[in-house]
Amino acid sequence: QVQLVESGGGLVQAGGSLRLSCAASGRIFSSYALGWFRQAPGQEREFVAFISFNGATTVYADSTKGRFTISRDNAKNTVYLQMDSLEPVDTAIYYCAGSPGSYSYLPGAYEYWGQGTQVTVSS
Secondary structure, three states: OOEEEEEOOEEEEOOOOEEEEEEEEOOOHHHOEEEEEEEOOOOOOEEEEEEOOOOOOEEEOOOOOOOEEEEEEOOOOEEEEEEOOOOHHHOEEEEEEEEOOOOOOOHHHOOEEOOOEEEEEEO
C-alpha cells in the first residue's frame, strides 16, 4: 500500500515558478514509478511528467517539456515537480500517482493517487 500526499500548490503570476512535492508512505515507494498528472475544470486528466523507480528515466508531456522538471528522493520518499515559466493554461489540480510498471501516460496504469493540489496561474 502506498499513500501519496501532494503539497506546494498555490497562486502564482504568469512567468513564475512553483515546486510541488508528493510525500509517500509505504516501504515500496522506491520500487514504484511516479507520475504527475493535472486536471483543469471540464477537462480530462492529462499526463504531465513521469519518473522511473530509480530516477534514471524521465518523460514529459510536450506542453511541459523544457519548463517542468520531475525528480525524486527515495531516501525521503518524496517526488518533486519544479514548474518554471508558468502560464495560465497550466492552471489545474495537480496529482501525483504511483505505478509498479514502466512508463505510461495513461492514468489507468497508475495504482495509487494523491488527493491533488491546486495550481492557479494568473495572467
